[in-house]
Amino acid sequence: MDINTIATMAGVSRATVSRYLNDGYVSEEKAERIAEVIRQTGYVPSRQAQTLRTGKTDVVGVIIPKINSASIARTVAGLSEVLNGAGYQILLANTSNVAKTEVDYLRLFSRTGSVDGIILSATMLTHKHIAALESLTVPYVILGQRLEGHRCVFYDDYHAERDITLLALRSGERPAFIGVTDEEAAAGHASHQGFLADCQERGIEPLAEEQADFSIESGYLACERLLEDHPDVDTIVCATDRIAAGAVVCLREYGHRIPEDVQVTGLGDSDLAKVVSPTLTTVNHHYKSSGAEAARMLLDGLGKVQDSAQQVCMTYELYARNSTR
Amino acid sequence: MDINTIATMAGVSRATVSRYLNDGYVSEEKAERIAEVIRQTGYVPSRQAQTLRTGKTDVVGVIIPKINSASIARTVAGLSEVLNGAGYQILLANTSNVAKTEVDYLRLFSRTGSVDGIILSATMLTHKHIAALESLTVPYVILGQRLEGHRCVFYDDYHAERDITLLALRSGERPAFIGVTDEEAAAGHASHQGFLADCQERGIEPLAEEQADFSIESGYLACERLLEDHPDVDTIVCATDRIAAGAVVCLREYGHRIPEDVQVTGLGDSDLAKVVSPTLTTVNHHYKSSGAEAARMLLDGLGKVQDSAQQVCMTYELYARNSTR
């Protein structure tokens, strides 16, 4: 069922059918004939053929490290809402946090012409990433990282962690930090530095630092190590809510009272934060909005909307709940 | 940079370049020349043109009600792993749980020829869904619903809820149920029926039934209503972990001890279940595996693998934790 069939059935040329479908000049009479034939046949033009001729795919490539993560899923929800609203579909590329895969997808999407634009949510940006980005032939937005001179939306984990550390240090004297690898720019490096900055400002030497990954279990284990080496810890600042949730479970199991004996803080306000007992003092990132914002910036790059922002630093909110004094 | 340029530069016809790229007959000598030119130019064939010619997109459409949900995100992770491994990309369609949008995407994807196959994760299947499915021109798998005569992967929420209700009723005498709308086949209707069946078998009249949606907050509110009308409730069976988490928070706030005064059960083993206090008795659904399984079934439909299963009922595991006696 192609455009030629329709044209023949309606007794017109295929150019006229094409014009009918694309707001061109078509006489009342032929338009009706074409409309009728299309109604009968249920004809829909081939996306592939249109794309080949016009160069427009109406697809945006979204490269993410892991879909199976609350913050990223919320981000994608925001992306999806705005992009779908503008008539774009999302081609999802899951990289399992492998830097090489990210770069590969960047090249693949761009060179094969399979997308009109790209949103990259990477946890770290190597020089290879940057090189790949700069050689892209389609507009793109970086999500979750700051990169000067490129469209990006990022979180201010540094100040978020500073604010929350400040809060905790009002009554905490022997703080420890459970973070993730410093190679991660946001949740890793930035929040770590935020913690250290506040400690230094208050003239407090951190008791210890442990490293976890993004799982609840690793938060539990890191907390266990911490308690073993430093039973006198009175404040545990965690780089993510999941780590903090693991820490809370661990502390409870070992009989420590929260926040009386030990304070715990998280970052990211996942659902967990509201549900753990005691509820978690944390910082809320507007993940869904960040996705929506990134989408809007990309639409700008695609010439669909006017959005002058080149860089957007997302705001955050401090939630002082019951895991701190 | 197209195949003609490459052909000219290498001094061969474009057919030969095409053969070089697709394992056809090419002499050693010309192959080397072509390889060199491609290396220099960084040429990558246009996906669009290949697709138009071959009819293969190497893309699978994945229609989901909401990406921003732990269970669905895990499912998509499973899909992604298997599909990417087989060389397929994922075109994501978020329907915000609007039945019409689901049907629209089904038609759109199929008719425009933008995907080779479709995975549909719908919460309910109307006759319109079924009609749309049956008129598809590409293979498809239904995820999360059972539909006789169609490839599908589903969860046995009925027996899962029966098992967990049975467990709770060992010591509970005045049970209530917090569910979602019965229009939802799995989490709604099936788990509701499972609960009722066990009550009936034990000759127990359920104390009350409340309805929530999929949010933690709605679980909290439903629990609040329940406590107001039936302060003597001693067992609350919830259709999802998020509802249960909300109920736990509510009960705690109202000073009820769990499980001594009131037992609570969930379903779905989200991260929440391990973190709420007390930890939640629930059933673990293998969401990620279900995605992987659905992907394999689709690959079968695409002729890529042999997977004779037409219908897969996912197994589950009962986790008796501390929210039941």
Place this chain on the structure above:
DNA sequence: AACCTGTGTGAAACCGTTCTCATATACATC
């Protein structure tokens, strides 16, 4: 009458591939 101008139309080129088919060469077999 000659000349625009706006509207409507179809033929044909084009987008970048794959694929069929005709053909060519080299070598072995009868």
Place this chain on the structure above:
DNA sequence: GATGTATATGAGAACGGTTTCACACAGGTT
């Protein structure tokens, strides 16, 4: 020497649309 077979190649036709271009016809202006 004729025939068969495996390897290698290019010309040209698809694939299904959009877009350019030339042209026709209506009506209004010089």
